[in-house]
Amino acid sequence: MIDEHACVRAVASGAAARFGPERAAIFDAVRADRDGSTARLLLGLADTGPVDARLRAIELLRDLVLFGQTWPAVAERAWSWLTDAEPAVRVAAARLFVATAEVGTVAAWLPEAADPDVRVAGTIALLGRGREFDDSAMILTEDADPAVRVTAALVLLGDRDLPWAWRRALCAAILADLGDAVRRLRRDGGPMDVRVGSVWAWRLLGDAEECHRIVRSLSAAEERDGRWVGVDMAATAIRLWRTGPTELLPALAGVAEEADAAADDALRTESLRVLRLSRDMWRAAAGHWVGRSDGVERRLADELGSPGALLPLSDLAAVFAARRLPDGRAEADAWLAEQPVEPDSSERRVARTLMGLVAHGGLTERQARQAMCLFEREGPRKYEVAGVLWRHLGPTDAEFTARLVIEMSAVAGDQYVGELALRVLADMGGHAAGALPRLTALIDDHARLPAHVGDDEAEIAFDETRRAQLVGVRDRIATAIP
Structure with missing residues (x-):
């Protein structure tokens, strides 16, 4: 939570606009009570004072809007700012109003708004709403302002069911208006920035x-x-x-x-x-x-310059061999014997110890049961011990081998556990032949793998690295098939 004075200082200084403790505290307070004291304070700060501070308060309120949910108390105040003496406030208020008001209210007002900058800003805000505004966007494609027409066409393009001919027509219309529109849709971080x-x-x-x-x-x-x-x-x-x-x-x-x-x-x-x-x-x-x-x-x-080389997929045998048993095999066996067959709070250490034992003498039957208990749980540990169990059981257990192929190939493209799964499939060689259709589909897909690892460059690097790994594992399996 955040007290009134701290909130006022955060908005006035700009700290509320940056990721940090002040912004987090404001978000926590408003999410706890959408129309509580902190939300009312932000509305008050947006009403009066220096223009920069008012704009920061309005933008902060817009950031606090939950997707797909109206916010009547905020929409009512945003309506009053649509005729403000300050042009920048009117523009910021338009985006906030469209984001928070009822569909019917926005649809009736926006095409008729007299201020062209307000219409542009309001149409930009439609990009953050759903298909319920398609009718309004269609009207706005005939607006006198090219920036409104371009943005309205972009709104309509978000409809995945739009006929092919319509999509082409909308793209052609955007191209025709683009020169004039871009000069209005500034890239300066302001409320008309798109x-x-x-x-x-x-x-x-x-x-x-x-x-x-x-x-x-x-x-x-x-x-x-x-x-x-x-x-x-x-x-x-x-x-x-x-x-x-x-x-x-x-x-x-x-x-x-x-x-x-x-x-x-x-x-x-x-x-x-x-x-x-x-x-x-x-x-x-x-x-x-x-x-x-x-x-x-x-x-x-x-x-x-020159790009760096891609790192190859680590070999499972090498990964296990590199696992050290700090106190030796006997001590590791003794420690595992003290742990339950179904590990609880010690599951991470149990998994890592089992990985070390595979390359240093193998597992006892009790240790194999511990590994199987970890494998039955969803989460990263499952994919760490999958290789342990494969190395212990080998292809002698046909049922488990088939299960490994299905479950490892299912997550081969996953951001978090895919690399662990691919190591297992590569180690299985020809016994993982059943994974080839799934691996090939991931390799041939034109869309990049979903990832949340930072900026665009990092996400593209993830996809290109993973695709190279997929190709390597597919080829390794294919060449090992008798």
């Missing part, structure tokens, strides 16, 4: 071919703003699809070359950053430029 290229790519999820086509078109645009949108869209496309590096390398390389020749340092730097997002693309771009003799290409190749 990264058109990134949003566009996400709204085309499932339609990689169309996304790639648009990026290529924008990358060749005469206007610099169009090329910026294309580079931004390419970054998201590369994050979403494995086909991005192949499809978009020529377009991005062309932007970098033109930007360098025109001394456009910002655009060149951004295009090179996007080229570095994918290790596959980075390597291909370096190869594209490294042999060129002209100065621009040599300079770009030097600036791009």
